Amino acid sequence: MRFSANLGFLWSELSLPDAIRAARAAGFDAVECHWPFDTPAAEVKAALAETGMTMLGLNTRRGDLTKKENGLSALPGREAEARAAIDEAMGYAADIGAGAVHVMAGFATGPAARAAFVTNLRHACARARGIDVTVLIEPLNRYDAPGYFLTTTAQAQEIIAEVAEPNLRLMFDCYHVQLMEGDLSHRIAALMPLIGHIQFASVPDRGPPDGGEVAYGHIFRLIDSLGWDQPLGAEYKPMGPTGPTLGWMQELR
Template identity: 40%
Template structure:
């Protein structure tokens, strides 16, 4: 069975963020991930991790003003200075928190626009170089248009092509099973094909993004295939519990 990391942005919302680390540990998780830690001092996050005895698996670079609709600046021409600021801030946090991966959000932009494509590749090179300097991996994640309309990176094959073209040893794919199923289906073949470039995996049921085993996919079989493919990283549980988080963790025992 893969190693699972609780996503503390979505799970354990019954308690404040600072208490979710221990809640995850008490529920049997050895690692956690979260979207954005920037509302809290990095030193506090590191302390919560240490006290709870859990490892960080991943968090995102700052997306900009989320409430205003920002979803990253990486593909936005004219926002390169803002983008580099977000990279530097993420690196400052990563140094203290000790995460193995940072996820770089692309932003809302036309995926066919030549200027956006150039900007995105330049941003990737800058971020991959910067994260490599501190020994932290960089991942990019395609997101489906239903959940994230207008997102620049909305295709797994295009993401794989970009990774191949840049050919940077520090750049990997974040393979979200939920997004993959909605965009392309064929989850098992996608995992098999892309495993050499995968850095991190996330999961949730489809279509409602709840606990694994509650949707249209055979999640237990997918987790078995991850073992067969030799995946040794964490699987981030980026789902919305249908009720109490702990009460909904029966799927872990079931598999």
Template identity: 45%
Template structure:
């Protein structure tokens, strides 16, 4: 049975960030993920994990100047030193938090992204992460939610993973992004499942709670289980109301959060 991690950048957002850990644990989650931890000292996050017994599942490398429109910079040439510093910082957080998966955002095509820069930076990140037992993940993101993102299709991610050829570089397959960009989510699970180190879920078209309206998540979760996937599924969705009132979906889909 898949395990589900609460994405604290999306869920329980009526609470201060550090208070969301206890809320997630009380709701029944056993793991958490979020986008960026760097505004909070790693030790303070570690204390919340210890207090709740939650597992730290995933977070992102620093994304560059987010407020100025950057969405990662792994594929941007001329930023290699900055990228190396970002990898170092993320790995220090990962060590403190016991996190074994880091998502590396590529960047936007309009900012000058190139495949050569992307491959070189991913090789560096994977090489530095390997001694720590950390996987580096790449994620295709749809261009409706993130216009001009340079990695948008699952096949492109597969080709990048093959080109880098690092055992700890894997695929983060967000089923919502896949549906919006390409559709055929179940076929993607069958075809790309061996590359997947982390799934994320949300329901189209509004990125709400997973259910059985547009995507039949009961069927999808069974399919993931049938692939012998043993990792986590991140709940990176936008609650249609408050987070707790939306947590009827696990029972409706035949799963439990733990």
């Protein structure tokens, strides 16, 4: 197995270029991030070139942090802001050669929210086509993100079918899916044709994957047997320095 370091959580005390270097030194095969926009794209691109790493993906902006927003694309009446955030993320992804943009839905509910999300996702897919970027949507669990619009893989599957664009895919985060739905093995197998990226963390504490209730050795062997050949995203909270938490890499690789 190959692994990607999510630099939103791992080495978060470092600048993004230095976190990329730390991930390379630790033996990761790729990196991904949350919101890189405060770091000039040229600096990130230089660190990626220096280390030979690939940036798998990044997120659209959350919105107004003073209001604890967590995405804009399912918020009715905020379409102009949502599309600006999408365009910004797509431009940054193109500048650094990232492969995907996670379009964050935000806190919303109801038919108007769904319609806004579908419309904004179609905009994202059209924008992504010209730069060879995949658009991702990710269900988040109700404990960490109460009120988030997208919460289950079934809901994501319906939206992907409605948008009907080939570059729209599911980000399957084992941590979120286990908390909301369980039955990871069957869900991964059934949804594999729709999956664009896979992430993992222990459940329920979102720590390193060698603890908690999920047997990731089994899950990773299943993913491998299904023909998945991309790095899996380590999106866990190290609860301290990242280095001492990396013992799982050799065991699970």
